[in-house]
Amino acid sequence: MEAAFKSFNMEVPFNKTWLTGREIEYIKEAMAGQVSGDGRFSRLVSSLLEQKLGTTKVLMTTSATHALEMAALLTGLKPGDEVIMPSFTFPSTANAVLLRGARPVFAEIREDTLNLDPADVLRKITPGTKAIIPVHYGGIGCEMDRLMEIARGHGLYVIEDAAQAVNARYRGKPLGTWGHLGCYSFHGTKNYTSGEGGALLVNGSDGVLAERAGVIRQKGTDRERFLRGEVEKYCWVGIGSNYTPSEILMAFLYAQLEDMDAITARRKAVHDSYAQGLAKYVEAGMIKTTSIPPECESNYHVFYLILDSKKTRDRVINELAQRGIEAVTHFMPLHSSLMGRELGYLPQDLPVTERIAGGLLRLPVYAGMIRDEISYVLENLQEILERLEV
Ligand SMILES: *Cc1c(COP(=O)(O)O)cnc(C)c1O
Numbered sequence: 001m002e003a004a005f006k007s008f009n010m011e012v013p014f015n016k017t018w019l020t021g022r023e024i025e026y027i028k029e030a031m032a033g034q035v036s037g038d039g040r041f042s043r044l045v046s047s048l049l050e051q052k053l054g055t056t057k058v059l060m061t062t063s064a065t066h067a068l069e070m071a072a073l074l075t076g077l078k079p080g081d082e083v084i085m086p087s088f089t090f091p092s093t094a095n096a097v098l099l100r101g102a103r104p105v106f107a108e109i110r111e112d113t114l115n116l117d118p119a120d121v122l123r124k125i126t127p128g129t130k131a132i133i134p135v136h137y138g139g140i141g142c143e144m145d146r147l148m149e150i151a152r153g154h155g156l157y158v159i160e161d162a163a164q165a166v167n168a169r170y171r172g173k174p175l176g177t178w179g180h181l182g183c184y185s186f187h188g189t190k191n192y193t194s195g196e197g198g199a200l201l202v203n204g205s206d207g208v209l210a211e212r213a214g215v216i217r218q219k220g221t222d223r224e225r226f227l228r229g230e231v232e233k234y235c236w237v238g239i240g241s242n243y244t245p246s247e248i249l250m251a252f253l254y255a256q257l258e259d260m261d262a263i264t265a266r267r268k269a270v271h272d273s274y275a276q277g278l279a280k281y282v283e284a285g286m287i288k289t290t291s292i293p294p295e296c297e298s299n300y301h302v303f304y305l306i307l308d309s310k311k312t313r314d315r316v317i318n319e320l321a322q323r324g325i326e327a328v329t330h331f332m333p334l335h336s337s338l339m340g341r342e343l344g345y346l347p348q349d350l351p352v353t354e355r356i357a358g359g360l361l362r363l364p365v366y367a368g369m370i371r372d373e374i375s376y377v378l379e380n381l382q383e384i385l386e387r388l389e390v
Contacts (some may be wrong), residue, residue, distance in 0.1 A: 010376045014326040018367035020259045026251035037244030041251040048257055055177045057202040057210040059217055061243040064163035064185030067200040068096035071159040071181040073216050075131055077102040084124050085133040086116045087335040087353045093161050094334050106335040108352050115142040131157035138302030141170030144178040167260050168299040176201045191299055194253035197245050216240040266367040267300035274303050277378040281385050303363045310358035317361055323380045327361045
C-alpha cells in the first residue's frame with residue numbers, strides 16, 4: 001500500500017459492552033431464587049421503565065423482534081391489511097407484518113434525520129392501511145406529533161419501532177410512549193443490554209390492549225391475572241406465544257438500566273467529540289453527519305457519516321479498517337433487498353433511501369470509549385477525508 005498509510009497502533013472495535021459492575025451480583029441473586037421469567041428482576045426492570053417513561057404498561061420480552069410480533073398480533077393485522085414503514089430499517093419491522101399475512105408498504109425517509117417522511121406516509125395511505133410503524137433511527141425521534149395526527153385522522157394504529165431509542169425523547173416525551181404500542185431492544189449492540197432482550201410498551205389508558213398483551217405474552221393464558229391474585233388458577237383464554245425473558249437476563253438488564261443516564265452521558269461525550277472534529281468537513285459540504293433537531297433528545301445510539309457515494313463510503317471503511325478502526329454500514333434498504341423485490345418493489349421506488357443507505361457509515365461509539373480511542377479515530381478519519389478531496 002501507499003506510504004501514506006501509517007501502521008496502526010490501536011484496535012478500535014465498533015462496539016464494546018459496557019458493564020456497570022453489578023451484573024454478576026444481580027445474576028447471583030436471581031440464581032438463588034427463581035430463574036424463569038416474571039420474577040423479582042422482571043418486576044424491578046418493568047417498574048423502573050414505567051416510572052421513568054410515565055407509561056401504562058411495560059412488558060419485558062425476549063427481543064424487539066418479539067415485541068414487534070406481539071404488536072402485530074395485538075393490532076389484529078390480517079391478510080389484505082397494509083402497514084406503512086420506512087424501508088430504511090431492520091427486517092424485523094417488516095417480518096412482524098408479513099408473519100400476519102399483511103403487507104409492508106415502504107415509505108421514504110427524510111434527508112436530515114433519516115426518519116420516516118410524514119409527507120410520503122400521507123401519499124401511501126389507502127383504504128387498506130391499518131397501521132404506521134415509525135422507526136427512530138439512531139435514537140433520534142420521528143416527527144411523532146405529525147404522525148400521530150395523521151394516524152388519528154385516518155383511524156390507524158401507531159406502533160413505534162423504538163428498538164434504538166430507549167431513553168430518548170421527542171418534544172420532551174419518551175420515544176416508545178407516543179404510539180399505541182412501542183417496541184424496545186436490549187440486544188447486545190444497543191445502548192443498554194441484556195445480550196438479547198426487549199420490551200413492549202402499551203400506552204394509553206385503554207386497559208383492554210394491555211390485558212390482551214399480557215395474555216399473548218403468557219402463551220395465551222390469563223396467568224397475569226392469576227399472578228395478581230384475581231383468579232384461582234390460570235387457563236387458556238386466547239391466542240398467544242412465549243415472549244418471556246428469564247430472570248437471569250433481567251438481572252443483567254437491571255444493573256444496566258440503573259445506570260441508563262450515566263451510559264447516555266458517556267455516549268454523548270463521544271458524539272460531541274466526533275461532531276466537533278468533523279465540523280469543518282460538514283461545513284465544506286463534503287460529508288453529512290448525525291444531526292439532532294432541537295425538539296429531539298437523543299440517546300446517542302449512532303454516529304453516522306454520509307459520503308457522496310457507495311464507492312467513497314466503502315473506500316473510507318476499508319482505509320479505517322487498515323488502521324484498526326471498525327466502521328460499519330447500516331440497514332440495507334428493505335424494498336431493494338431480495339425479499340423486497342419478491343414483494344414487488346424496485347430499487348428506484350425510494351431514491352432517497354437508496355442514496356443515503358449507500359453512502360452511510362457508522363463510527364465506533366461505546367460508553368467505555370477512552371479519549372485516546374476517540375482521538376485515534378478522528379485523526380485517522382481526518383487524514384482519510386483530506387486525501388479524498390484531491
Ligand atoms: C435492533 C433492531 C431491531 C431488532 O431488535 P432485537 O432486539 O435484536 O430483536 C428492530 N428494529 C430496529 C430498528 C433495530 O435497530
